[in-house]
Amino acid sequence: MSAHGSDAPRGVGAGTPNIARMYDYWLGGKDNFAADRESAEEIVRISDGRVLRGVRLNRSFLGRAVRTAAAAGVRQFLDLGSGLPTRENVHQVAGPDARVIYVDSDPVVASHARAILVRSDNVEFVEGDLRHPREILGHPAVRRLIDFDEPVALMFVSVLHFVDDSEDPRGILAAYRDAVAPGSHLILSHLSKDAFPQKMAAAERVYEGANTRLGARTREEILGLFEGFEVLDPGLVGPAEWRPQGPWSTERFAGLVGVGLKR
Template structure:
């Protein structure tokens, strides 16, 4: 990645997208990212499992939506491209990846620029109106038809003062009936004593971490009809048959769910 560092990128500051890449076992990260990620792993050793579970949840949820007939996706806070991206899980679908990180944009365009069905756009989840109104988004996504909107492991970097409920409501109002929201969010219920330590690491990174309880995360689905099995720890969301589901019965630690927009939505 070093030969693709865009101007202005500060490699000495831990970056949440590159830290996530490190958790996943990727190579698109720098020493500052690895050091910060290792500090998180010292506090929560299962953080790497959470990142991998989140990636697997993306695959299952997008596969579910594709099988339901959705053929266009808006992935906000997409992060660095890795294996089993949305366009790979749903081949032939139109996909818009949105991120506010210049390194993510450069790297993503280098890897995905030849795919006519894939668009990569600069945007910030905290300003959803700008994303929805972006000309490249409007050219790729027909909001009069069902769309899958993905907010995976991004809302726990959005503080309450930026109105996460309002952000999601803005997105919901733009989604036609039959559309679905896919959302995942780290929860603090199972390890409340670890939240402050993790937050202190991310306070020195590109985005601060916001610890929320399971009840607070469920509220993010207000206005959607949540599909079965509800908002659950990621490995428990429609696991593949025969798959062992770890960390059962320890409380909420990394929740995910899929919410549908009804005709009255």
């Protein structure tokens, strides 16, 4: 059922803005409710419309980064905090022989993922919290699909800014890094407070009413998340600047993206 309907499935919390459904709304999806759209439109207003362009550029970055990892020989992808399924999901970009695990703790995402994702021997959804690496890495579906003796692409796309400093995001990421083989890639995008500090502070206040709070970081703090990885060219940049395929905009965005390689 489309979430534009009047009734929400049990447990999805239609009256509380949900970050996955807000993202879905910005991408032009239909799996969202009035509360999501209201908060999402407030962010559109605060950002002067940049958020709409930014999320699409972020999604495009995801596709280019997955293709980059696949071209380097990576055939395993662990998408942590995957969000709602949309067009050009990881398994569709990486190819039919890729093994892909989607992970998200949001019951809204879990409900939609199980209904929408095409089930196959190479694609699985795990309902789990990325903040607990031991549980994720030890999950039976993960152990079945992922060979940790071979390179893995660890994907943290627009998710770590929802992990508070008190939860030790660097330590979380390090636990995943230490579990994967050399040749593994880190695909990361993250909101930065540097470009638009006042607008970002206003956006964080909007998220206080959502199911998860937002906490943007500085560029240096985001670079610190790549500890143990070599950041590939062109470095930590805006989503339009990361290996663009054709003309790209010089417009500034709050998000920064990058891909790292474990040697």
